Amino acid sequence: MSKLLPATFWFTEPWFAKRWFAKSWPTKRHFIKQCPVDAMRPIIPRVIKPFFIVILALLLGSCSKSPGAYHEQFLEFGTLVDVKIWGVNEDKARQIVAVIADDFAFMHQAWHAWKPGSLGRVNQLLPSGEKFTVGPSIIPLIKRSAKLSKSSGYRFNPAIGRLVRLWGFADDAPPQGPPPTEKAIKEIVALNPTMDDLILNDIQLKSINPAVHLDFGGFAKGVAVDMAIAHLQELGIENAIVNAGGDLRAIGQHGERAWRVGIRNPRGEGILAAVDVQGDESIFTSGDYERFFEYEGKRYHHILDPHTGYPAQGVASVTIFDTKADRADAAATALFIAGVDDWHQVAQSMGVTGVMLVASDGAIHMTPNLKNRVYFENQPPNQIIWSKPLSIAQ
Amino acid sequence: MINRLSERYLGEKLFTGDLVILLAALIVLVMLYLQYWHSNANGEQVVVMVSGKFWSNLDLYEDQVIEIPGKLGISIVSISNGKIRFRSSPCSTKQCIHQGWLHQGGEFAACLPNEVSVQIVGPDPRFDSINF
Numbered sequence: 220m221s222k223l224l225p226a227t228f229w230f231t232e233p234w235f236a237k238r239w240f241a242k243s244w245p246t247k248r249h250f251i252k253q254c255p256v257d258a259m260r261p262i263i264p265r266v267i268k269p270f271f272i273v274i275l276a277l278l279l280g281s282c283s284k285s286p287g288a289y290h291e292q293f294l295e296f297g298t299l300v301d302v303k304i305w306g307v308n309e310d311k312a313r314q315i316v317a318v319i320a321d322d323f324a325f326m327h328q329a330w331h332a333w334k335p336g337s338l339g340r341v342n343q344l345l346p347s348g349e350k351f352t353v354g355p356s357i358i359p360l361i362k363r364s365a366k367l368s369k370s371s372g373y374r375f376n377p378a379i380g381r382l383v384r385l386w387g388f389a390d391d392a393p394p395q396g397p398p399p400t401e402k403a404i405k406e407i408v409a410l411n412p413t414m415d416d417l418i419l420n421d422i423q424l425k426s427i428n429p430a431v432h433l434d435f436g437g438f439a440k441g442v443a444v445d446m447a448i449a450h451l452q453e454l455g456i457e458n459a460i461v462n463a464g465g466d467l468r469a470i471g472q473h474g475e476r477a478w479r480v481g482i483r484n485p486r487g488e489g490i491l492a493a494v495d496v497q498g499d500e501s502i503f504t505s506g507d508y509e510r511f512f513e514y515e516g517k518r519y520h521h522i523l524d525p526h527t528g529y530p531a532q533g534v535a536s537v538t539i540f541d542t543k544a545d546r547a548d549a550a551a552t553a554l555f556i557a558g559v560d561d562w563h564q565v566a567q568s569m570g571v572t573g574v575m576l577v578a579s580d581g582a583i584h585m586t587p588n589l590k591n592r593v594y595f596e597n598q599p600p601n602q603i604i605w606s607k608p609l610s611i612a613q
Numbered sequence: 614m615i616n617r618l619s620e621r622y623l624g625e626k627l628f629t630g631d632l633v634i635l636l637a638a639l640i641v642l643v644m645l646y647l648q649y650w651h652s653n654a655n656g657e658q659v660v661v662m663v664s665g666k667f668w669s670n671l672d673l674y675e676d677q678v679i680e681i682p683g684k685l686g687i688s689i690v691s692i693s694n695g696k697i698r699f700r701s702s703p704c705s706t707k708q709c710i711h712q713g714w715l716h717q718g719g720e721f722a723a724c725l726p727n728e729v730s731v732q733i734v735g736p737d738p739r740f741d742s743i744n745f
């Protein structure tokens with residue numbers, strides 16, 4: 220008979236089950252005389268309570284949050300650094316962010332072009348033309364940036380520290396103007412300082428051009444972001460975004476969905492476009508609105524063309540998509556200088572994966588691989604010019 | 614036999630198990646209400662940071678004008694209709710003011726010289742990070 224009874228019967232009539240397990244077949248007396256509550260009383264604590272406790276625990280468990288996104292900002296590297304980590308409990312995340320902040324503090328101190336520090340010392344010794352020992356943190360910077368400078372056709376050029384200083388963009392506070400005289404600019408440009416003028420022999424460096432002065436302004440941020448991500452990965456973090464003053468690299472994703480990144484409008488307010496990032500990608504933007512000064516009604520921004528010595532014209536902003544943040548950083552500067560006509564060729568030779576360039580006239584130039592990824596917010600741009608695809612070099 | 618059982622039980626009185634089920638249902642109801650109706654549309658708030666440290670939490674749905682003391686002086690931000698913007702700041706480039714109104718989760722404006730930043734945060738922001 221027990222086989223014929225539905226499963227629910229055993230739940231709703233547990234007193235019956237008890238009788239059955241006790242091997243005494245329920246008689247008519249059990250149905251009539253035993254009031255259900257009386258019969259259930261002894262088994263409520265043993266059977267029903269645990270049953271409901273399990274259900275309640277499941278309900279409450281679904282409400283309490285699993286470790287979601289941890290978000291922290293700190294001021295370092297002369298800018299606001301924003302770290303987001305997904306899926307790690309808060310205590311661990313806080314410790315990890317503190318480690319990253321220490322890294323940034325060290326790099327800012329060591330890599331500042333003019334303040335006392337490893338790079339400051341290198342810059343003091345370079346004009347002598349003698350060989351000297353370089354601080355170990357500087358060597359990979361020099362090697363990597365020399366390679367990138369070459370592949371950018373010397374548009375990205377960290378050797379023009381003197382020019383940057385002349386314009387006043389080397390200081391933390393933006394310059395007030397007036398712009399430097401043409402003669403002073405021409406003097407530095409004529410000496411043509413490049414990374415090729417440096418001879419690095421093991422740990423010893425020497426410059427054959429006294430005009431070389433290293434300023435890793437358009438590059439150190441990318442290296443720092445790469446190092447922060449590498450450090451996070453070493454600590455077992457698989458999902459994170461490190462954003463240093465607007466330039467970022469993202470790894471993994473935000474739980475079940477991709478990381479959502481907004482690209483700010485270089486002209487006007489708000490967000491220009493949204494892009495989803497999954498896996499490992501760097502997004503770096505160089506814009507003429509980031510650092511600039513106005514003098515007698517004319518605007519001078521901080522992205523200097525090493526060939527002319529003046530701020531590069533024709534572009535409002537360049538956004539680079541790439542895997543490595545250091546290359547993305549260098550390429551953002553290089554493509555900004557290359558301008559509307561030459562950016563594609565420079566992007567190709569540097570080996571970046573995607574480009575979105577906003578020209579001064581508002582036209583947007585894009586590589587076709589971004590077509591289904593970049594969504595324009597609010598009003599679509601008045602003109603999008605799709606370039607030829609970038610073939611994967613290397 | 615089962616029919617006779619249910620005849621006997623139905624409409625008689627409330628059993629302890631019924632009370633437990635009713636209680637559980639009530640708790641679930643309250644939880645669902647709190648989760649989906651009680652909080653405002655996106656549960657969005659503004660986090661204000663000064664010198665890299667948490668300064669205050671503002672409600673994005675309460676119109677107000679706030680003075681934030683930074684490194685150089687006072688930055689003024691105003692909130693209205695679920696949007697926030699910098700009104701004035703003692704910096705030279707006024708980038709923070711040029712950012713204009715922020716309204717989407719994750720959007721962010723900062724006055725770096727004054728070390729003041731505001732960011733819209735919520736449980737599921739529109740943007741995780743802003744590139745500029």
